[in-house]
Amino acid sequence: MTLHTLRPSTPKNRRPAARAAALVLGLTFLTGCGQSVTDATRQTAPASAATPAGQIQNCGRTLAFTSIPSRAVAMTPGQSELLIKLGLADSVVAEAQSKGRELAAELKSTGKVIQLSDKTPPGRESLLGVRPDFVYSPTGYEFTAEQGFASIEQLKKAGAESYVATAGCLERRSSAEVGDLLTDIGNLGAIFGVRDRAAAVQEEARTALNDVSKAVDGKKRPRVLEVFVEGSTISAIGAGIEHDMIHRAGGDNVFSPTDPAFSSFFSAVISPETLTQKNPEAIVFTTLDKAHEQATLAFLRQKFPNVPAVKDNRLIAIDSDEVMPGTWGNIRAVQEIARGLHPAAS
Structure with a gap:
């Protein structure tokens, strides 16, 4: 059998490599419950009424949140979709790696979301130029400084926390599971002060996966x-x-x-x-x-x-x-x- 290791640095496998996964770290809610969301398609409770997350563990890093992010960047349309599902369309200011797709209607209606890149992550200046305070990425590749992208450290200096999807953390890429998404939903709910809405979306995800399990059992x-x-x-x-x-x-x-x-x-x-x-x-x-x-x-x-x-x-x-x-x-x-x-x- 001929079987060769596919190197993550090669251009042709960059997209599959970006889908790989990494270290599961526990969801930490350091403060009390946030307010419930009554309309999932619009912005959630104002930042002043929500409780900041405090500290969140992500890919071996501790992220600190003393306020609710209001200028989020979604590094793929999939990240945009999840933020929208959590009722956070009004918190998004930019989307990247759009692959020629139009903005989702919920983002387009805000009148403030721009698309930063098409097939590759946005360049450093482009990302920093929208003054993000939160960047949601599927993998750590999007923060590779050697590729001309803004690093996590550079974004931190500019006042933005960078969150990598749990299944996209480097250390977890070989053991990632679909259920890692539940961790991300919970973390995002804490970060944006929409814990009740996040709990509902988590339950929706569990139900959908359980339905599949029952169907194929x-x-x-x-x-x-x-x-x-x-x-x-x-x-x-x-x-x-x-x-x-x-x-x-x-x-x-x-x-x-x-x-x-x-x-x-x-x-x-x-x-x-x-x-x-x-x-x-x-x-x-x-x-x-x-x-x-x-x-x-x-x-x-x-x-x-x-x-x-x-x-x-x-x-x-x-x-x-x-x-x-x-x-x-x-x-x-x-x-x-x-x-x-x-x-x-x-």
């Missing part, structure tokens, strides 16, 4: 290969949040976090021979856009016509945004994969 679990294909290069996913998605959706991944190739990185390049040898009954693949989806389908059908997953057309496309840590898309991805693996259970 007792069903035969197909052997699943998860990949990201670029050109003729196949990167398999063997650990991290995506691995957990397969399990929750009622499948058994053909690779495991205990495999040597995935002990230090959640993804690895595999040869066509390895894919054929694994003989998956279903293939889940992440896509950058519709053109990439069609290109991946064409590649799999042309190169692996006799693999059961291809022969039976059990090819499940998942938008790469849905597997970015700290987004509601994580819940949708589990639901979509479950429907693909167990259509009768939908």
Whole structure:
């Protein structure tokens, strides 16, 4: 079997690498409960009426909040979506890595949100230029100074705390779980003083995941290969949040976090021979856009016509945004994969 470690610094795997995950740290509520939210689609209680979070543990760092953030930057549309779901649209001033998508209606209606970048994280000057006091990112990659991005330290000096999704913390990327999103929701609720609303969103997430578990319970679990294909290069996913998605959706991944190739990185390049040898009954693949989806389908059908997953057309496309840590898309991805693996259970 040919299996090579996929280096996180290579451009082609930067997006899959950004989805990997890291250290779970406990949610710390150092102060009393905040006020409840009566309208989830609008801004929550004014900052003056909410209780600041105090200290929050995130990726091995202690974040300090003595006031409620009012100039938040969402580093992907998925981060925007979760902030909106928590009723915080009016707290957002910018979005990054928008991939050509229009702002969500809730953000557009505020009249103050700008898009900082399209396919890559925003440059240092661009991010600092919107004067953020809070930056919500799916991974730590978005703060890589060597890439020309504002570092966590630079943002701190400018008066902004930087929060990395729990599943996107470097130390946790191989052991991340979909449930890490619940930690993020709780932390954001504390940071913005909307704990009651956050508790309701957490319960919504738990219910959605439990519904999937019930739907696939007792069903035969197909052997699943998860990949990201670029050109003729196949990167398999063997650990991290995506691995957990397969399990929750009622499948058994053909690779495991205990495999040597995935002990230090959640993804690895595999040869066509390895894919054929694994003989998956279903293939889940992440896509950058519709053109990439069609290109991946064409590649799999042309190169692996006799693999059961291809022969039976059990090819499940998942938008790469849905597997970015700290987004509601994580819940949708589990639901979509479950429907693909167990259509009768939908």
